[in-house]
Amino acid sequence: MIAHATLLLQWASIAAFAVTLAAAWRGVKKHPRRWVFFLPPVVWAAAGIAFYVLAFAGVMSPAAFILLGAAHRTMGAALILAMVLVLLGEGDGQ
Numbered sequence: 001m002i003a004h005a006t007l008l009l010q011w012a013s014i015a016a017f018a019v020t021l022a023a024a025w026r027g028v029k030k031h032p033r034r035w036v037f038f039l040p041p042v043v044w045a046a047a048g049i050a051f052y053v054l055a056f057a058g059v060m061s062p063a064a065f066i067l068l069g070a071a072h073r074t075m076g077a078a079l080i081l082a083m084v085l086v087l088l089g090e091g092d093g094q
Helices: 001-028 032-057 062-091
Strands: none
Touching: 001 032, 032 062
16 A cells, blocks of 8 residues: 555656646746746756656666665755745745
8 A cells, every 4th residue: 555655656757757847838928037946846846847757667676776865855955944034035025
């Protein structure tokens, strides 16, 4: 049961990555001068898709799986921190 739930969450992650890429593409089309703002979520989503492609293909060693998974979670944490810092700046009227 845990294996099925894990697989479901992995596929949900891939779907979220794909939606993130689509939303970023739409954002770049709508605001082409601000393309650089969309770069971090695009890198995060693309890295997530690449991670799961490699994981599902079975070409990563267990150590590489742990390392790349941790690296991807770190990127996600940095993005969340950045969003919080932006919101703090918005609240200060800056």
